[in-house]
Amino acid sequence: MLTLTENAAQAIRDLTATAPEPSQSGIRISSQGEGASSLTLTLATAPEPADAVVEAGGARVYLDPVAATVLDDKALDAGADDQGSVSFLVTEQTA
Template sequence: MLTLTTNAAQAIRDLTANAPQPESSGIRISAKGPEADSLVLSLATGPEPADEVVEKEGARVYLDETAAVALGDKALDAGETAEGGLSFTVTEQP
């Protein structure tokens, strides 16, 4: 199952703090196309019926079936870009 680093959990909480439904909001990662060639990250007010839910420290990530399989043994991290923006990265689990 996908794991979240502390940095990723904080970034997700920051992104969803002002959402219309902050208690259930999170980010959703879904496949773009039938295979996991490309994944799309978006803000979500809650999971879709078949989504896998990953939660850490109040941060929620919703994964569609394809993304859940593709990211099953990965970790999601977050950091700041050189321009001051937010960047998410996927790495191998430690």
């Protein structure tokens, strides 16, 4: 199952703090098209019916079935640039 770093959890909490339903809001990672060659990250107010839900540190990530399979053994990290723009990075899980 996908894991979240503390940086990623904080970034997600920051992004969803002003959402209409912050208690259920999170980010959703979904596949584009037929394959797993491209994943998209969007803000979501709730999971879709088939989504897997990852919760860590008060942050929620919703994964569509393809994304859940692709990211099963990965970790999600986050960072910000000098202008404060957040970027997410998928890395290998550490032991």
